[in-house]
Amino acid sequence: MKISSCAAFLLAVLLAACQPSQLNNPYSDADTQQSILYQSFSERPKHLDPAVAYSSNEYAFIAQIYEPPLQYHYLKRPYELTPLTASKMPQVQYLNAKGEALPATAAEQDIAFTDYLLDLQDGVRYQPHPALAKNAHGDYLYHHLTAADIAPLNTLNDLPETGSRALLAEDYVYQIKRLAHPKNQSPIAEIMKNYIVGFAEFARQVADKPKTAVKDLSMSGVTALSPTQYRIRIKGKYPQFSYWLAMLFFAPMPWEADVFYGQAGLQDKNITLDWFPIGTGAYYLAENNPNRRMILQKNPHFHPEAYPSEGEPSDQAKGLLMDAGKPLPFIGQAVFMLEKETIPYWSKFLQGYFDASGIASDNFDQAVQFTGGGEARLTDAMREKGMQLETSVETSSFYMGFNMLDATVGGNTDKARKLRQALAIAVDFEEFISIFRNGRGVPAQGVVPPGIYGFADGPTGINTEVYEWQDKKPHRKSLEAAKQLMSEAGYANGIDPKTGQALILYFDTMAAGADDRPMLNWYRKQFAKLGIELVIRATDYNRFQEKMRNGNAQIFTWGWNADYPDPENFLFLLYGPNSKVKFGGENASNYQNPEFDRLFEKMRNMDNSEERYRLIQQLQAQVRHDAPWLFGFHPKSFALYHSWYKNLKPNLMANNQLKYTRINAQERAQKREAWNRPVFWPLGLAMAGLVVLALPAVRAYRRKLQG
Numbered sequence: 001m002k003i004s005s006c007a008a009f010l011l012a013v014l015l016a017a018c019q020p021s022q023l024n025n026p027y028s029d030a031d032t033q034q035s036i037l038y039q040s041f042s043e044r045p046k047h048l049d050p051a052v053a054y055s056s057n058e059y060a061f062i063a064q065i066y067e068p069p070l071q072y073h074y075l076k077r078p079y080e081l082t083p084l085t086a087s088k089m090p091q092v093q094y095l096n097a098k099g100e101a102l103p104a105t106a107a108e109q110d111i112a113f114t115d116y117l118l119d120l121q122d123g124v125r126y127q128p129h130p131a132l133a134k135n136a137h138g139d140y141l142y143h144h145l146t147a148a149d150i151a152p153l154n155t156l157n158d159l160p161e162t163g164s165r166a167l168l169a170e171d172y173v174y175q176i177k178r179l180a181h182p183k184n185q186s187p188i189a190e191i192m193k194n195y196i197v198g199f200a201e202f203a204r205q206v207a208d209k210p211k212t213a214v215k216d217l218s219m220s221g222v223t224a225l226s227p228t229q230y231r232i233r234i235k236g237k238y239p240q241f242s243y244w245l246a247m248l249f250f251a252p253m254p255w256e257a258d259v260f261y262g263q264a265g266l267q268d269k270n271i272t273l274d275w276f277p278i279g280t281g282a283y284y285l286a287e288n289n290p291n292r293r294m295i296l297q298k299n300p301h302f303h304p305e306a307y308p309s310e311g312e313p314s315d316q317a318k319g320l321l322m323d324a325g326k327p328l329p330f331i332g333q334a335v336f337m338l339e340k341e342t343i344p345y346w347s348k349f350l351q352g353y354f355d356a357s358g359i360a361s362d363n364f365d366q367a368v369q370f371t372g373g374g375e376a377r378l379t380d381a382m383r384e385k386g387m388q389l390e391t392s393v394e395t396s397s398f399y400m401g402f403n404m405l406d407a408t409v410g411g412n413t414d415k416a417r418k419l420r421q422a423l424a425i426a427v428d429f430e431e432f433i434s435i436f437r438n439g440r441g442v443p444a445q446g447v448v449p450p451g452i453y454g455f456a457d458g459p460t461g462i463n464t465e466v467y468e469w470q471d472k473k474p475h476r477k478s479l480e481a482a483k484q485l486m487s488e489a490g491y492a493n494g495i496d497p498k499t500g501q502a503l504i505l506y507f508d509t510m511a512a513g514a515d516d517r518p519m520l521n522w523y524r525k526q527f528a529k530l531g532i533e534l535v536i537r538a539t540d541y542n543r544f545q546e547k548m549r550n551g552n553a554q555i556f557t558w559g560w561n562a563d564y565p566d567p568e569n570f571l572f573l574l575y576g577p578n579s580k581v582k583f584g585g586e587n588a589s590n591y592q593n594p595e596f597d598r599l600f601e602k603m604r605n606m607d608n609s610e611e612r613y614r615l616i617q618q619l620q621a622q623v624r625h626d627a628p629w630l631f632g633f634h635p636k637s638f639a640l641y642h643s644w645y646k647n648l649k650p651n652l653m654a655n656n657q658l659k660y661t662r663i664n665a666q667e668r669a670q671k672r673e674a675w676n677r678p679v680f681w682p683l684g685l686a687m688a689g690l691v692v693l694a695l696p697a698v699r700a701y702r703r704k705l706q707g
Contacts, residue, residue: 024676026337026353032669035332037661038355040339044290049274050248051178051186059248063655064296064334065127066251066279069118069172070242072654075311075320078453079565079653081246085124085167085280085303087228090242091117095233108605111237113197116245120228124167125301127284130156131260132163143259150265155288156276164301167280169230171252176222176232177214178253182207188249195241197221197233212262215255237605243564248655251279282329282659296334296658307647307660320649329659330647349640350385352672355663356641364438367640376439376638386643386671392650393442393450393636395562397570400427400630401589405551405581409505412593412626415489420627422485424466425477427526429633436519440638444631445474446620447570451652453608454567454616463624463631479529486530494531502533508553512538548588551581557632558588565653567616568604574623575600591628644668 027038041060047053050066071084083089094102097112126132133141141161152158176196179186180203193200198220206213221233234241244250260266261273277285282305286297309324323330339345342360349357359367368376368389378389402420404410409420433441445463448455455461459469467474486494496503507523509516520536527534534555539547547553563569572578576592578585596619603615623629641648644664651657 024351025672026348027335032672033665035330035663035665037331037334037658037663038353039334039336040345040354041290041294041336042338042340042345044338047274048277048285049184050251050253050277050279051175051184052274053248054187059655061285061294061296061336062248062277062279063281064283064658065277065281065285066248067124067281067656068246068248068250069120070246071656072246072651073308073311074651074654074657074660075308075315075649077312078451079651081242083121084246085120085252087119087121090245091115093117094237108237112235114234114237114241116232116234116241117225118169118172118230118232118245120167120169121303122228124280124303126164126167126254126278126280127299127301128162128164129257129278129284130159130162131256131278132165132254133159133161134163140256140260143256143263145263145265147265150263150269153266153269153271156271165254166227167252168227169224170227171254172230172250173219173222173224174215174255175249175251175253177202177206177217177219178211178258179249180206180219181211181214183211186249195234195238197235210262212255212258215258239605239607240564240566240568243566246653247563254278281656283334286333290338292338294336296336298329298332302329305659311649315649318649320647323647323662330662331658334658351676352642352668355645355668356639359438359638359640361438364638368438368638370439374439382640385675388641388643388645388648390639390641390648390650391636392652393634395449395451395565395652396559396635397444397447397449397632398441398557398559398635399444399632400555400557402555402628403551403553404589404591404628406554408503409554410590417626418485418489419491420630421465422482422489422530423527423532424463424627424630425482425485426479426529427523427630428476429630430476432522433633435522437633437635440636441633442636443474443633446631447574447623447629448567448616448620449562449570449634452562452565452567452570454613454620456617456620460617465624465627466631482530491531502531504533504535506535506537506554508537508539508544508547508556510539510541510544512540548580549584551590556588560586562653571600571616571619572604574628589628591623591626593622593626596622596626642668642671644671 041057043057045053045058045061046055047058048062050062053059053062067085069084069086070081070089073080073082081089092104093115094104094106094111095113095115096102096110099113102110130142131140135141141163142159178184179189179192180199182189182203189203193203196219202217202219206217222230224230257273257278261271266272275288280299280301280303282299282302283296284299285294287293287295305328307323307326307328309321311320315321337354339348342362345354346357346360346363348354367379367382367387369379370376376389376391378387382389402409408416410416429443433439433443442450445461445467450457462469462474467476469475483493486492490497491503494502505527507520509520511520524534524536544553548556560570560573573586574589574591574596575585575587576594576597577583578587579590579592580586580588581590599615599619599622603612603619606612606615637650639650644667646662646664647660
């Protein structure tokens with residue numbers, strides 16, 4: 001019996017309906033059971049050179065590739081430094097002005113220099129890379145490429161041979177010299193001039209020389225003492241320098257990389273260190289195509305490192321020690337797909353094609369709901385999928401600042417101080433967090449955020465100028481208390497006695513788009529509670545920066561993210577000698593109080609102790625009273641992870657988390673199949689309908705032929 005073409009097509013469709021294939025799977029079927037992590041990125045990293053990179057989207061990649069000597073313990077809190085490529089924690093030796101050793105208990109004023117002696121572990125090797133490839137005679141294969149050699153190259157992978165070698169102490173020395181070279185434009189060069197002995201002098205010495213010249217020149221404060229030991233000498237006492245040794249700026253760089261990438265013609269091909277990194281970490285960049293995807297591959301030469309065997313008391317119960325002592329990394333490959341739009345990215349995550357996701361405002365209600373007590377929890381739909389919700393208060397502060405050089409809101413007079421204190425009460429950041437951040441934030445009680453030494457929780461840690469402790473939590477003081485302060489400041493009902501009209505204040509901001517209008521209107525309403533007229537002065541980024549540098553802004557918003565987990569990294573934002581206008585520092589408010597400065601200078605270089613904790617509380621109390629900032633909030637991150645994502649613990653200081661992550665690929669494959677089974681019956685039904693509709697016409701045509 002013959003089958004019509006329509007019927008044959010319908011049969012094929014119905015047979016296909018029996019196949020379990022995921023027709024929407026964006027990945028190869030061969031990778032289904034592989035230990036591969038699937039993530040996304042929305043913006044291409046600009047720099048992959050650790051001397052220059054300094055943004056989170058860049059660190060997401062290079063922190064897996066490069067290894068400074070120290071790292072943060074993955075599980076322990078408070079954050080604790082541990083060796084990475086170093087065999088042990090640095091030996092610290094204090095010296096006087098004559099270079100003579102001092103005891104560990106030496107007074108700070110007697111310490112002229114501090115030596116950090118670092119020993120490297122054996123067996124650390126670089127990832128395979130053409131810059132390290134040699135021939136049988138030991139000569140580098142690709143250090144003298146001709147124009148003809150370079151012409152056919154499009155990517156680093158077009159060079160067939162790769163090589164590796166052992167990590168040397170000299171590689172760390174070389175990188176520090178790279179930080180100093182002005183042509184590299186390292187963002188921390190100006191800071192390091194204040195600390196590393198000989199850094200500034202070296203920068204001047206090499207200013208007119210090529211980048212590769214640093215190899216044969218010495219910096220007095222940084223020396224390789226042996227192939228596996230080097231010393232860094234800094235000025236005075238600066239305990240926070242240990243934290244810098246866990247930052248990627250201090251990762252090693254082989255001199256061969258600069259020689260290789262410095263060859264004429266390679267830069268025209270975009271074959272540069274900023275595009276193709278070379279490190280000793282758990283992964284190397286196997287594919288760099290930021291218009292489509294970026295792939296990190298397990299480094300075949302990665303040195304032995306084990307998953308931590310201890311952490312916080314609750315980690316055992318949470319299953320975070322199930323892999324204790326097992327070799328790292330667990331994942332063989334990480335695939336980062338470009339996703340610029342929120343909706344398709346979110347859909348792919350829900351289908352299981354991305355392993356983790358942030359939560360955009362548009363998707364927040366679909367994923368998270370708040371209980372009566374204000375606690376965040378997953379919605380029923382997310383719990384049914386087995387999702388994991390991880391929240392953490394970021395070691396960041398967002399604040400509204402006053403220019404303390406301004407004639408109206410600045411200065412240390414009672415009049416100006418009470419005006420600032422009144423605004424600190426009136427501007428309701430709890431409401432801001434609820435409206436503009438979907439509840440993702442914690443109102444700030446001072447300069448130091450949670451998770452940083454010196455942060456005080458509970459009734460002893462609240463800003464008593466703004467809050468009262470009631471029912472076991474802080475409550476913002478009433479608007480009447482703010483109005484009373486306004487009266488005491490001479491602005492009863494918000495009236496400026498000089499004009500007889502509403503007091504006018506100016507908010508300088510870069511927020512000028514249509515999406516920013518609701519937030520700007522909210523600020524106006526907050527000031528209007530006190531009868532104050534807030535005038536918005538919106539401008540572009542460059543103009544705003546210029547106004548801040550020149551002290552022409554009056555009120556502004558600013559933020560700071562921790563470089564390292566120490567209170568000094570936040571309290572220095574209000575230290576007088578860091579004033580932006582006078583000294584070009586990070587004290588954007590230009591706040592200067594002699595008592596605060598005295599306490600800060602005493603606290604900043606102390607080891608953590610009861611005395612240091614007490615000084616931190618005194619510093620907090622001082623700025624709460626002076627109110628150079630409306631303390632704003634500490635952002636709270638919300639992220640979703642599928643149930644197959646293991647060893648999940650937010651670490652706000654570490655960026656090299658990929659090596660600790662484990663994926664249950666079998667569970668992922670099962671859930672993907674269950675969530676993405678093709679539904680063919682509507683298509684089949686439609687095709688059957690078409691066949692039924694076509695049958696009368698077919699019969700009529702046949703009758704015509706027979707007639």
